[in-house]
Structure formats: structure tokens, C-alpha cells
Amino acid sequence: MNNSALQIPLESPGDVAAEPLMRVARARRLLILQEATRLFLDEGYGSATTNALVARVGGSKSTIYSYFGNKEKLFGAVVDHVLAQLKAATEDYDPPGGDLEDCLVDLGMKLQTIVLSDDHIALARMVIGEAHRFPEIGEIYHEHGPALAQRGVVDFLLAHDAMPGASLEDIRDAAEWFTGRLIHRAFIRALCGPGTDADPQEPGRIAQDAARTFVQRFAGPARGAAT
């Protein structure tokens, strides 16, 4: 799918020269982290070598090790870093006006854009592939990725009073219907590889279907259990 939702500005070094060493050090550390992020996302944990990182960053391995200790800790820092960027991308989300369906379409597009971004796919692949070796990183990712997104949808439904009278559990279930329909197929597809380049209309179509169907069949005053 597309990409670049997540390029890496994040605290530009600023005019470094004026300030003393500490500042320089921070900038150096940040640069290492950024390059490590790109490297890990491009190559995966196992294939990303510390020498390759040196080649990207310039400088020497000693510096990298003085900052991060070892490769595993560097990996942890990278995962944190990417998750923070993803989170930042969601936090300035400003839902549009309009009726519920329009809002859901917008939310759906936003969710797809983030979840299917190249960077997120690469991160998810890496984390999943290493979940056996780094179980706690799997937990962190899940909590700050999928679980967070799920809660976000629930909050959205609550904030829009999309299902008046429904219990919290029903709303949670409805949110799972919504995200499942929105994301599941394309996400798994993306995790498995680039695949045949899909219809660029697809995300829009799915967001529309998810929103319309949701409004028709889930939203509104609670229906009785009977058909």
C-alpha cells in the first residue's frame, strides 16, 4: 500500500553548534535511532547488522554501543520510537463534521492509512517474527498498536453516541465488527507480502461499505434481540 505516513522528522536537531556537548550528544543519539529505525524496518531484525548501521550513520560502532548497549536494546528503542510516531499520527486526528456515516468513512480511511502504511506493516512483521524471542516487545506493540486502535474506535462510537442505549459490551463487539471488516483481509494480505498490487480504489470502497453497513445494521437505537 502507500507509505510515508511516518517519515521521521521528530524533533529536528535544531542549531546544534551553538549549544554545548549535551545537545550534540542528543542529536547524535537521535540520528542513530532514526537510521536504526529505517534499517530495521527495511531489513528486519535478524538481517540488519550493526556494521550496516554504522555505514548509514557514519561514525563508529563504539558510539552506537555507548548509547544503546547492545542490539536488543537498540531494537527495543526502535520499536518504541516507531510506536510513538504512529501514536502521534493518531493523536491529531480531527474527525470531520457531518453525519455518522461520513465520520465513519473518514475514520475508516484514517485507520486503513495508518495500519496499512509501509512502516507499520514492516514494524508488525518484525515484531511478529521476533515475538518468540522478544515476547515483551510483542506485548508492547500489541498494547500500543492494535489494542489502542480498538479502544480508539470504541471511544469514537461513544463520543458520537452512535449506538444509543447499547451496553458497553455491545459497543465493543460492534467496534470489533467494524475494525475486522475494515482491516482484517488487507492487513493479513500485507503481512504476507506485497502481493498483486491491489485496486487503489479498494480502501475507499471498503471504508464506504464498512461505514454504510455499520450505520444500517449496527448503529442507531438498540434493537431487540429479535429480528
Added chain:
Amino acid sequence: MNNSALQIPLESPGDVAAEPLMRVARARRLLILQEATRLFLDEGYGSATTNALVARVGGSKSTIYSYFGNKEKLFGAVVDHVLAQLKAATEDYDPPGGDLEDCLVDLGMKLQTIVLSDDHIALARMVIGEAHRFPEIGEIYHEHGPALAQRGVVDFLLAHDAMPGASLEDIRDAAEWFTGRLIHRAFIRALCGPGTDADPQEPGRIAQDAARTFVQRFAGPARGAAT
């Protein structure tokens, strides 16, 4: 898509002793494949070493290399092997009688059981983690795993005439709703790690919800586009 390098005869050893060398060779090959499968699923591709495989199988590395050539080809054979087993598990599926909702509950349980089985999760993790290095294995997995399951649900809906009058596209969309709701959250959760051991009632609850809601809101004669 069925890949060249990855064919496996896959036949049970039979009564080996009676027959000459050829049979013994096949049995040997199968044993290696089975142990390799367990090893890869337990350790992941990168961490599974050929020496560890020798330690499990007994015998020598030479034999393994004479059968499989190298580690990558062995990996391919293992993926095929596991997929064949998963496929076999689906093929003798015999949907129960009863009304549509009961059938959907049963299908839902079956799907969850297979998709969330330890072996499948381990396979998916491995494939996803190595999708970067072995893109075609990612394709094979996707085609014989998720995509196959999706088509299975569509076929099921067609066979049960669950959505009379609906277009094929509508049925496909409905199938995505169904599998998304059924699988998405738990599958992602499982891929990320064992997590807090979930409510053992959960799969049943979700299958019930998926089936009931599906019947109420998707199945039956096509509804007009209007609310």
C-alpha cells in the same frame, strides 16, 4: 502459485520393513520433515539450526542435506507440509444440520480452532517474519491459508443459500464481515504473543455473536440499499 521447489510427496510410511531401500528412504525423509517442522515451529526459521535438527532426528547432517539440499528448501518443504496438514483438517469438515445460525456457529468454531491453533500461529509468525526474505513463501501461505479460508466461507454461504438474491460481491463482502469479526482480534493478539490467557469462553461467545448477528443483519433476502 503452487511452487516448484516445494513439492512434497507426503505419504504415510506404510509398513516399511517389508519393502526395500526406497521405502526406508521415504520414511527417513518423512521423519526428517516431521522433526524439521516441529523444530521450525518451535524456534522459528532463524533460530532453528541444522545441528539441532540432527540432534532431534539422529543420524547425520549429510543425510538431511542429501534430501533437502539446503536450509531454505527445507523451510519450503516444511511450510508445504504444515499447510497440507491444515488443509486436510478443513477438508473433512462436515457441517451439521440445523438452521443457518447453528451452521454458522459450527463453522465459526471450526475456523477459530484451526486459525488459532498453536501450529498455525507458529507457522504464520514464521512466514510473516520471513516474508521479506522469502516472498514467495508468503504468497503460498496466503493463498493456501487466509485466502483459502475466505473462499471457504463464501462457498459455505452459497451452499446454504444464506443470502438469497445477493450478488456475489455482496456475499464476498459479507464473508469478510464474518471472518473479520470472528478472527481478527484474536488472531492479531495471538501473533503478538501468548498474552494474558484469555477467557476460554471467548471463542464460543464470539462464534455465537458472529453467527447471530450475521443472521439478523446480513442473511436472508437482500435488503434494499435504503435504511
Added chain:
DNA sequence: TATGTACCGTACTGTACGGTACACTTACGA
């Protein structure tokens, strides 16, 4: 001018692992 900090460059160590070589053994069939 002296000192401490951040960083550089490079050579090196230790080790793990995929893969190979090769001599030896076993079991069958003619």
C-alpha cells in the same frame, strides 16, 4: 595550557552456523 567529553577508525576476538568432505558402516540383492 590542562582536562574531560564525545566521537572516530580500525583492527580484532569469539563464536555460531550453514554447508562440505570423507572415510566408515549397514543391509539388501544377485
Added chain:
DNA sequence: TCGTAAGTGTACCGTACAGTACGGTACATA
């Protein structure tokens, strides 16, 4: 009983890689 094919056991090779050692540089502060 001999030839042959399958399999064994072990030692070994080449290489890739994480991590370390260490001498040197640039620069800011005191």
C-alpha cells in the same frame, strides 16, 4: 560373498556477525 546404495559420524571450512579494545581527534570549559 561381493557389489552397491543409503546412511552415519566427525572433522573441518568459510564466513558473517555481535561486541570489544584502543589509540587518536575535536572541542569546550576551567
